[in-house]
Amino acid sequence: MIAIDLPATLAFYRALGLDIPAEADTAPHVEADLGGGIKLMWDTEETIRSFAPDYEPPASAGRIGICFEFDSPAEVDKAYADLTAAGHQGGKEPWDADWGQRYALVRDPDGNEVSLYASLS
Structure with a gap:
């Protein structure tokens, strides 16, 4: 990925659990x-x-899509809440998707859509 603001981008991915x-x-x-x-x-x-x-x-945001799997629906809710509270743009608040997952969308500092999900079962 090409980051506009590398420290902000890395902080976002650290908040999702990556060891950086x-x-x-x-x-x-x-x-x-x-x-x-x-x-x-x-x-x-x-x-x-x-x-x-x-x-x-690129002229518009959204250079890639990336997904992070969590162990529980509660962890999806917490990750979404933590990221949006830190000022990151929420794409869609957590919901129970028809395909059997707790799902949420948030954007990283470069505008990339990041999916957060966990199995509902």
Whole structure:
């Protein structure tokens, strides 16, 4: 992901439980190991322009969609409440979805939609 404000973006993902060290806030490139060979990575716009000088960010928000699974519906509610209380934009408050999950939508500081969910059973 390309972050507009890297420290704000990393704080958002830390609030969702990712292990990102504080010193990463000043790095030009950050990686979080999600296990199973999967990594989530962030770069500043300046880093991208260092090898792609003509880079222009997208005109609208929502560069990716990402999901975080929780162990219980109560944890979804708490994560949504904590994130929106911290000033992050809520997309849709938690609800019991027809497909059997407690589900909520929130946006990270770069406008990416983040789904929060847990099984209802």
